[in-house]
Amino acid sequence: MSLADIAGTALVPTPVDITPPPPGMPNAPIVMTAVIGRACLRDLALHCRDTGFGDGQKIACLMARGPKLAPLCKAALKITEPVR
Numbered sequence: 001m002s003l004a005d006i007a008g009t010a011l012v013p014t015p016v017d018i019t020p021p022p023p024g025m026p027n028a029p030i031v032m033t034a035v036i037g038r039a040c041l042r043d044l045a046l047h048c049r050d051t052g053f054g055d056g057q058k059i060a061c062l063m064a065r066g067p068k069l070a071p072l073c074k075a076a077l078k079i080t081e082p083v084r
Contacts, residue, residue: 047065
């Protein structure tokens with residue numbers, strides 16, 4: 001193999017598979033957490049401060065306090081329901 005062969009192959013881009021994941025797959029929990037976290041930040045601090053992390057404990061705490069939640073938080077929980 002000559003230097004020209006090496007230089008020529010280094011400039012050829014390799015194909016990359018950039019197909020997005022199917023809907024509702026790996027990115028769904030991240031998006032759901034971001035939406036609920038932003039919309040329900042105040043409600044989480046007021047009602048669910050002592051609730052643990054993981055296994056949906058924060059969301060369960062919010063759902064249990066349904067009528068007391070801010071309208072924006074209620075909407076975020078309703079929108080993300082199909083993903084959960």
